[in-house]
Amino acid sequence: MDVRNLVAIGTLxxxxxxxxxxxxxxxxxxxxxxxxxxxxxxxQKERTDEVSRLSQRVAEIxxxxxxxxxxxxxxxxxxxxxLREEVREDVDNVKRxxxxxxxxxxxxxxxxxxEALRRTADDIEADVKQLARQxxxxxxxxxxxxxxxxxxxxxxxxxVADLRARVEAFDAALDKVKASGPRETELDDTRARVxxxxxxxxxxxxxxxDDWWNVTRARVTxxxxxxxxxxKRLDDNKPRS
Numbered sequence: 001m002d003v004r005n006l007v008a009i010g011t012l013x014x015x016x017x018x019x020x021x022x023x024x025x026x027x028x029x030x031x032x033x034x035x036x037x038x039x040x041x042x043x044q045k046e047r048t049d050e051v052s053r054l055s056q057r058v059a060e061i062x063x064x065x066x067x068x069x070x071x072x073x074x075x076x077x078x079x080x081x082x083l084r085e086e087v088r089e090d091v092d093n094v095k096r097x098x099x100x101x102x103x104x105x106x107x108x109x110x111x112x113x114x115e116a117l118r119r120t121a122d123d124i125e126a127d128v129k130q131l132a133r134q135x136x137x138x139x140x141x142x143x144x145x146x147x148x149x150x151x152x153x154x155x156x157x158x159x160v161a162d163l164r165a166r167v168e169a170f171d172a173a174l175d176k177v178k179a180s181g182p183r184e185t186e187l188d189d190t191r192a193r194v195x196x197x198x199x200x201x202x203x204x205x206x207x208x209x210d211d212w213w214n215v216t217r218a219r220v221t222x223x224x225x226x227x228x229x230x231x232k233r234l235d236d237n238k239p240r241s
Contacts, residue, residue: 043213047102047213047217048102050101050217051098051101051102054098054101054220054221054224055098057224057228058094058095058098058224061091061094061224061227061228061231062091062095064228064231065087065088065091065231065234068231068232068234069084069087069088069234071234072084072234082127082130082186083182083185083186083189083230083233083234084234086123086127086186086189086230087227087230087231087233087234089123090223090226090227090230091227091231093223094223094224094227097116097219097220097223097224098220098224100112101216101217101220104212104213104216106209106212109212109213109215109216110152110155110209110212112216113204113215113216113219114159116219117159117163117197117200117201117204117219118163120193120197121163121166121167121197123193124170124190124193124194124197125137125166125170127186127190127193128170128173128174128190128194131173131174131177131179131183131186131187131190132173132174132176132177135169135173136169137166137169138165138166138168138169152208152209153208156204156205156207157205159204160201160204160205163197163201164198164201167194167197167198167201170194171194174187174190174191174194185233188233189230189233192226192229192230193226196222196226199222200219200222203215203218
């Protein structure tokens with residue numbers, strides 16, 4: 001065969017192979033993306049951005065707390081010791097809550113949420129006892145055993161019912177308390193905490209397991225909001241004469 005023919009045939013074969021490779025590459029690069037993957041990435045970015053935003057708010061809270069606390073410590077403003085300790089604890093806890101939000105997942109959210117609400121109820125009860133003096137906790141019958149693999153709604157309903165009884169007892173006791181001056185500020189702060197816990201339970205009562213992020217984010221965001229208000233109450237009394 002003529003050498004020129006061999007060269008032409010070889011060139012044609014290489015050209016076809018190259019064209020096939022290009023078509024293969026184009027097909028691969030133009031293959032549709034998985035919508036589920038894109039959605040998961042978008043949701044993760046939203047969660048990361050929210051944690052970052054809340055972290056910035058917490059940094060501002062720490063700064064404002066330092067300023068307000070310095071005024072109270074100097075004697076320029078008044079606040080009860082109990083309120084000061086409560087706010088200091090809240091500032092520490094809100095930092096932890098935002099940090100935990102960043103590592104919350106569908107697998108660990110319920111345990112964390114339950115623990116946070118129980119701890120809040122225990123803290124409120126201690127304050128109510130101090131304010132009401134004669135506060136008697138509600139009779140709480142032993143809860144029905146709920147297996148770890150029971151439906152989410154069963155565990156949710158049992159938990160909500162238990163804490164709701166405590167919230168009602170807190171409200172009843174605080175309704176009988178009369179206070180003025182710094183003690184009134186402390187009373188208002190405790191009432192606000194009881195109201196917030198009740199709102200958390202209302203939200204949780206209709207939540208599904210798929211709502212894990214919205215429920216957790218709402219709890220932490222509301223906590224940040226409340227700590228900001230509590231800090232402002234540190235010096236909302238008149239200066240000492």
